[in-house]
Amino acid sequence: xxxxxxxxxxxxxxxxxxxxxxxxxxxxxxxxxxxxxxxxxxxxxxxxxxxxxxxxxxxxxxxxxxxxxxxxxxxxxxxxxxxxxxxxxxxxxxxxxxxxxxxxxxxxxxxxxxxxxxxxxxxx
Numbered sequence: 105x106x107x108x109x110x111x112x113x114x115x116x117x118x119x120x121x122x123x124x125x126x127x128x129x130x131x132x133x134x135x136x137x138x139x140x141x142x143x144x145x146x147x148x149x150x151x152x153x154x155x156x157x158x159x160x161x162x163x164x165x166x167x168x169x170x171x172x173x174x175x176x177x178x179x180x181x182x183x184x185x186x187x188x189x190x191x192x193x194x195x196x197x198x199x200x201x202x203x204x205x206x207x208x209x210x211x212x213x214x215x216x217x218x219x220x221x222x223x224x225x226x227x228x
Contacts, residue, residue: 107147107198110147110196110197110198111196111198112141112143112147112196112198112200113147113198117129118130120140120169120172121165121168121169121172122145122165123161123164123165124145124161125144125145125146125157125158125161125162126142126143126144126145126158126161126162126164126165127142127143127145127165128140128141128142128143128165128168128169129141129143131202135202135204136179136204136205136206136207136210137177137205138173138176138177138179138204138205139202139203139204139205140169140173140202140203140204141200141201141202141203142162142165142166142169142200142201142203143162143198143199143200143201144158144161144162144198144199146158147198148198148199149197149198149199150188150189150197150199151186151188151199151201152188153199154199162201166184166201166203169203170182170203173203173205177205177207179205179206179207180206180207180208181205181206181207181214182203182204182205182206183202183203183204183206183217183218184201184202184203184204185201185202185204185218186199186200186201186202187202192221193221216228
């Protein structure tokens, strides 16, 4: 099932890796070099609507892309995140997993990691 108004359902994507149910691309607006998105091929808006086999396919690509990024960029860490719903910051309503390489010094104090989505709650 495709949605032709969805940028992730477009045929004009530079796919890095794929399997039967999902694919990976570089983020068009990367947070850091190597920022990858892992996306199910079926147009589904929310991670919690994905079928178990789609989640497994995305998870497989998550590990493959981590290995690829480790060899290409040698990051010291990664953030993995999924925005589910407008209140969570989702702007493209085709579920996608962010895999963001992290490097020492890419921000002054990385403590709190993904908790930074609410800045006042990041450091505790």
